[in-house]
Amino acid sequence: MNIVNVRRVTQVFFFLLFLWFCVVSTVGERWHQLRGWPINWFLQLDPLVALGTLLTTNKIYAGLIWALLTIALTILLGRFFCGWVCPFGALHQFVGWAGRRRRKHAERVALNQYRGAQVLKYYLLAALLSAAAGGLLAELARLPHHRTAPTGMVLAVGFAIFAVLAIRKWTGNWKRAIGGLVVLVAVWFGLGLLSLPEKFAASALQTGLLDPIPIMHRSVNLVLLSAVDAAGGSNRIYVAGGSIALVFFAAVVLNLWIPRFYCRFVCPLGALFGVLVRWTPWRVGKRQGDCNQCELCENNCEGACDPFGKIRTSECLLCLNCLKACRQAQMTYGPGRSAAGEVESPGVTRRGFFVAAFAGVASVPAARLAGNLDQNWNSGVVRPPGALSEEIFLDRCLKCGQCMRVCPTNVIQPAVLEAGLEGLWTPVLNFRAGTSGCQLNCIACGNVCPTAAIRPLALDEKLGRGEFASAGPIRLGTAFVDRGRCLPWAMDAPCIVCQENCPVSPKAIFLREEFQIIRDGTRKVRSSSSTSVTLDGAPWRTGKLATGDYFIRPESAPEQERRLIAENSADSIRIASSASWTESPAAGARAVLEVRLQKPVIDPDLCIGCGVCQHECPVSGLRAIRVTAENESRTRRHSLTPRAG
Amino acid sequence: MNSPAHNTRRDFIVRTTKAGLAIAAAGTAGVLLHDRKGPSAYASAETVSVPDFSVTGVGRHLSIVTGSDRIKTVNRALQALGGIEQFIKPGDRVVLKVNAAFASPASLGATSHPDLVGEVIKLCLRAGAAAVSVTDNPINDPASCFTLTGIAKAAEAAGARVILPDAAAFKPATLAGGRLIRDWPLLFEPLRGATKLIGIAPVKDHHRSGASMTMKNWYGLLGGRRNIFHQDIHTIIFELAQMVRPTLVILDGTNTMMSNGPTGGSLEDLKATHTMIVSTDQVAADAFGATLLGKTADDLPFITKAAGAGLGTADFESLKPRRDNVL
Incomplete structure (x- = not known):
C-alpha cells in the first residue's frame, strides 16, 4: 500500500473515531452510550486548547497534557495532525477533492497555488492568543504597583545587559533599540502605578470560535447528530444551532471554491502548527532543483505549499500527494531541505502581527464595556451545575458543546447573545427547552467538560451531602413566582404543579x-x-x-x-x-x-434553581415561575439571602 | 569541508537540535504547569482584616455634652475624655468614617454634619496627625453625596483628603467566626496604612434596624450587594461592630432624626436634642443615643447582641459618663 493510501485510511479512521466519540456522548447504558470512551481525546490532543487555557488560567488541566504529544510530533514530523488526524481537515479534503474531480490539470494546479491571503490565519491566531493573554498582561502591568522596588531592580539589571548587547549587536542603531525599551518600561510603570490594569486588559478564551476541533465537536454534537437523533424520534433542540450550522456548512461549502479553504486561510490551529514546524528535521522537498516541470505535484496539493517551486514547509499538511504524483520520484520526505529551495517564513509582517495582537488584547475590555461581568450581569444566564464564576468560566469554555450533547434533558443550550458577545455558544440552561430541568442526581456535564469550565462534581457535592453538607447543595439560581401570571395567585385557579414537581426534600416551594x-x-x-x-x-x-x-x-x-x-x-x-x-x-x-x-411560595434557602418547576409550569409561554441566576453558588456577588458558606 | 553534503548534514543537525530543545522546553513547561486537580469552586483573592484601632490602656469612657453648637460640644466632650491628644499622637494617619450615605443637604440631618467633621479634622491635625482622610461607601452616588452633604468641602478646607470608594478600594474580608461577613468586599484601601479610626455618625431613626448610630455607621464600609444583609440587619450590625474596633466614636445628637429614617427629607423629621456623645465604647454610645430616639437599648437587638458578646456595655451609666453642657 502506498503512503497516500495509508494516509487516507488513517484519516478515515480518525474521522470515524471522532464521530464515534460524539455519538457515545450520551448518558445511558446502551452499547452506543457513554461508557468510559475518551470522548475529549481530540480536544486534548489539540494544542490550541492547551495553549489557550494555559494563557488564561496559567495551568494545563488534566488531560489537556496530551497536547504535548501533538506538539512534539509536529516539531519532529511536520503538520501531520492537519493531514492525517484532524476530522475537520479530512472533511474539507474530501469535499475539496469531490469539487475538483472533473477539473483539468491546469485548473487544479491553479487552485492549489499558494495565495498571500494564507497568512491571514496567523493573524487570527495572534489575535486569539493575545485575547487569551490579556490577563497575563494585566498581571505584568500590575507588577510595578505591587513590587515596585524588586521590579525596578530586575529591570535595571536587565536594562544594563540589554544595553551592552544592543551596543554590540546593533552598532549604529542601538539608540533606537534602547529608546524603544525606555518608552516600553515607562509605559509599563505608568500603567501599573497609575491605573487599574484589569480595566484595560483581561483574558478571554475565544479560540474555540475558530479552532477546528471545537467547531467540529459542536457542529457534530448539535447539528449533525441532532438531525440523526430527530430521525430516531428525538426532539432535542439547540437554541443557537442555526448559527453553528451556518458557520459549519459555510466552511464546508467553501471547499468547492478553493480546496481546504478553511485550513489554508482561517484555521488558527493550522497556523500554530505552521509556527511549530520551523525546525522540523524531516520535511517534504525535491531531490533535484530541475525536473521536467509537469507540476503534477501540485495537482492535489492540499496545503497549497508550492512543492513545485520553493516549498513553504509552514503550509505543508503532509498529505504526501506530491510524493505519489511525481512520475520521476523527485519528491521526497526526508532530512534534507528541498533542492528547489524553501520559503521558511509564514509571511507574517511585524506590523500585521502587532495590529492583530493589539486587536486581540483590546477586544476583551471592549466586549466587557457592557458590564456583563459586573453590575450589569444578566441573571437570565443560568449556567450548568459546577460552572465556575463567569469570568473564570469564560477563561476556559471552548464552546465545544460536549455538555449540551451529554445533557440527558437537553436543558443545556448554546447561548446566542444573552451571555454577551464573548459568551456566544457557551452553555446556558433554558428551562423551556428539553424534557425537564436540571436533574437532581445528574452530574454529566461537568464530568465531560474538557477544560473544567464546568467543574467535575461528585454527586455528594452537587447535593450538599456528606463532607459537603455544610456548604449545602450547588445552586444554579432561584425560582421566582410571577404572581401576575401564576394561576392560583392571579386567576383563582387551583394548580400547584410547580410545588408537586420540586425535587428538593423538603420542597423548596411551600x-x-x-x-x-x-x-x-x-x-x-x-x-x-x-x-x-x-x-x-x-x-x-x-x-x-x-x-x-x-x-x-x-x-x-x-x-x-x-x-x-x-x-x-x-x-x-x-x-x-x-x-x-x-x-x-x-x-x-x-x-x-x-x-x-x-x-406557591419559594423558600430561597432551599431552592437550588434546577428549573424543574419552570419546565412543568402550565403557563406554557412566559412561565409563571422562572429561574434566574440570583443566589447561584458560583459567585457570592449574586447572593440573594445572607447565608453561611 | 564545505561540500553541499556537509552543509546539508550540518543543517539537519542544527534543525534537529533546535527541534529537540523546543520539545524539551514544551515538555518541561507542560509538566511544570500540569494541573491534575482542576479548579476549586471560587477564585481565590487576597483577603484582608481590619486592624484594631483602639488605643490600649485608655479603657471604656463616655462623655455626654449638651449644647447646640457642634464645634463647642465636641471640643468639650473630647476634653472630658482627656483631650484628643489621648487618642491621636504625632505622626498618626487618621481615617474618619463619616456617614455620607445620602446626597442630601446637611440641614436634613441624614449625614454627618460638615461642621463637626471639619472640627474633628482640625483637632487631629493639631494633635500632630500626619494625615487625615475622610471616607464612606454611600448609598447614593458617592461623589454627589460628599459634595451635596458639604462634607467634601469642609474636609478639604480643614486639610483632610476625601477618599471616594472606587472598585479597587474594596478587598474581600472575612470575620473570624462571623456568619455574614465572609469573603465579602470591604472598603479597605482607605484603611491600609492607617493608625487611627474615628467613626462620626448622627443619631437617626432607621426603619429596618430601629436606629442608625455609630455601629450601624460601619455598614458604609461594606461593598458589593450589601443590601442582602437587610434580611438580617441586627446580625450584620453586630458583626460589623465585632470587626471594627475604632479609636473613638462620635455620635452627633444635636438634631435627632426621629422619623422617616434613615433618609429623612424634611425638617419635620428632626428634633433638637442638643447632645454630643464621644466614646471609646461604641455599644455604650449607641445605648445612650437610643434614649434620644425615645428608645432603650433593649429595643435594639444589635445593642443587646453586641453587649452580650462583650464588645461594650449597654449599661452606659456604669461607665460613669462625664456630663457637661456648653451654651
Whole structure:
C-alpha cells in the first residue's frame, strides 16, 4: 500500500473515531452510550486548547497534557495532525477533492497555488492568543504597583545587559533599540502605578470560535447528530444551532471554491502548527532543483505549499500527494531541505502581527464595556451545575458543546447573545427547552467538560451531602413566582404543579392555603336538604364545581360549616352524605361558594434553581415561575439571602 | 569541508537540535504547569482584616455634652475624655468614617454634619496627625453625596483628603467566626496604612434596624450587594461592630432624626436634642443615643447582641459618663 493510501485510511479512521466519540456522548447504558470512551481525546490532543487555557488560567488541566504529544510530533514530523488526524481537515479534503474531480490539470494546479491571503490565519491566531493573554498582561502591568522596588531592580539589571548587547549587536542603531525599551518600561510603570490594569486588559478564551476541533465537536454534537437523533424520534433542540450550522456548512461549502479553504486561510490551529514546524528535521522537498516541470505535484496539493517551486514547509499538511504524483520520484520526505529551495517564513509582517495582537488584547475590555461581568450581569444566564464564576468560566469554555450533547434533558443550550458577545455558544440552561430541568442526581456535564469550565462534581457535592453538607447543595439560581401570571395567585385557579414537581426534600416551594369566594359565588338559597342546595343565579356547567377544589357554606356560618362540593348541576349542589350539615342552609338565606387555593411560595434557602418547576409550569409561554441566576453558588456577588458558606 | 553534503548534514543537525530543545522546553513547561486537580469552586483573592484601632490602656469612657453648637460640644466632650491628644499622637494617619450615605443637604440631618467633621479634622491635625482622610461607601452616588452633604468641602478646607470608594478600594474580608461577613468586599484601601479610626455618625431613626448610630455607621464600609444583609440587619450590625474596633466614636445628637429614617427629607423629621456623645465604647454610645430616639437599648437587638458578646456595655451609666453642657 502506498503512503497516500495509508494516509487516507488513517484519516478515515480518525474521522470515524471522532464521530464515534460524539455519538457515545450520551448518558445511558446502551452499547452506543457513554461508557468510559475518551470522548475529549481530540480536544486534548489539540494544542490550541492547551495553549489557550494555559494563557488564561496559567495551568494545563488534566488531560489537556496530551497536547504535548501533538506538539512534539509536529516539531519532529511536520503538520501531520492537519493531514492525517484532524476530522475537520479530512472533511474539507474530501469535499475539496469531490469539487475538483472533473477539473483539468491546469485548473487544479491553479487552485492549489499558494495565495498571500494564507497568512491571514496567523493573524487570527495572534489575535486569539493575545485575547487569551490579556490577563497575563494585566498581571505584568500590575507588577510595578505591587513590587515596585524588586521590579525596578530586575529591570535595571536587565536594562544594563540589554544595553551592552544592543551596543554590540546593533552598532549604529542601538539608540533606537534602547529608546524603544525606555518608552516600553515607562509605559509599563505608568500603567501599573497609575491605573487599574484589569480595566484595560483581561483574558478571554475565544479560540474555540475558530479552532477546528471545537467547531467540529459542536457542529457534530448539535447539528449533525441532532438531525440523526430527530430521525430516531428525538426532539432535542439547540437554541443557537442555526448559527453553528451556518458557520459549519459555510466552511464546508467553501471547499468547492478553493480546496481546504478553511485550513489554508482561517484555521488558527493550522497556523500554530505552521509556527511549530520551523525546525522540523524531516520535511517534504525535491531531490533535484530541475525536473521536467509537469507540476503534477501540485495537482492535489492540499496545503497549497508550492512543492513545485520553493516549498513553504509552514503550509505543508503532509498529505504526501506530491510524493505519489511525481512520475520521476523527485519528491521526497526526508532530512534534507528541498533542492528547489524553501520559503521558511509564514509571511507574517511585524506590523500585521502587532495590529492583530493589539486587536486581540483590546477586544476583551471592549466586549466587557457592557458590564456583563459586573453590575450589569444578566441573571437570565443560568449556567450548568459546577460552572465556575463567569469570568473564570469564560477563561476556559471552548464552546465545544460536549455538555449540551451529554445533557440527558437537553436543558443545556448554546447561548446566542444573552451571555454577551464573548459568551456566544457557551452553555446556558433554558428551562423551556428539553424534557425537564436540571436533574437532581445528574452530574454529566461537568464530568465531560474538557477544560473544567464546568467543574467535575461528585454527586455528594452537587447535593450538599456528606463532607459537603455544610456548604449545602450547588445552586444554579432561584425560582421566582410571577404572581401576575401564576394561576392560583392571579386567576383563582387551583394548580400547584410547580410545588408537586420540586425535587428538593423538603420542597423548596411551600403552599399558602386560602379560600376565596368565586366569581358570582354569593347566591340566594332556593331550597336545601342536609346534603344538597339549590341556588339562584346564572347556571353552571355540570361538574364544574365538583373538581374537589370547591366548597359551599351558609354565608353567615363559620368555617366549620364549609363543605366540599361533590356534584353540581346547572343550579344545584350536592355535598357528600358523610359530611352532611346538621343545619342545612335556610331557603331565602345566602350561601357562598369558595375555591380552595394553594399559592406557591419559594423558600430561597432551599431552592437550588434546577428549573424543574419552570419546565412543568402550565403557563406554557412566559412561565409563571422562572429561574434566574440570583443566589447561584458560583459567585457570592449574586447572593440573594445572607447565608453561611 | 564545505561540500553541499556537509552543509546539508550540518543543517539537519542544527534543525534537529533546535527541534529537540523546543520539545524539551514544551515538555518541561507542560509538566511544570500540569494541573491534575482542576479548579476549586471560587477564585481565590487576597483577603484582608481590619486592624484594631483602639488605643490600649485608655479603657471604656463616655462623655455626654449638651449644647447646640457642634464645634463647642465636641471640643468639650473630647476634653472630658482627656483631650484628643489621648487618642491621636504625632505622626498618626487618621481615617474618619463619616456617614455620607445620602446626597442630601446637611440641614436634613441624614449625614454627618460638615461642621463637626471639619472640627474633628482640625483637632487631629493639631494633635500632630500626619494625615487625615475622610471616607464612606454611600448609598447614593458617592461623589454627589460628599459634595451635596458639604462634607467634601469642609474636609478639604480643614486639610483632610476625601477618599471616594472606587472598585479597587474594596478587598474581600472575612470575620473570624462571623456568619455574614465572609469573603465579602470591604472598603479597605482607605484603611491600609492607617493608625487611627474615628467613626462620626448622627443619631437617626432607621426603619429596618430601629436606629442608625455609630455601629450601624460601619455598614458604609461594606461593598458589593450589601443590601442582602437587610434580611438580617441586627446580625450584620453586630458583626460589623465585632470587626471594627475604632479609636473613638462620635455620635452627633444635636438634631435627632426621629422619623422617616434613615433618609429623612424634611425638617419635620428632626428634633433638637442638643447632645454630643464621644466614646471609646461604641455599644455604650449607641445605648445612650437610643434614649434620644425615645428608645432603650433593649429595643435594639444589635445593642443587646453586641453587649452580650462583650464588645461594650449597654449599661452606659456604669461607665460613669462625664456630663457637661456648653451654651
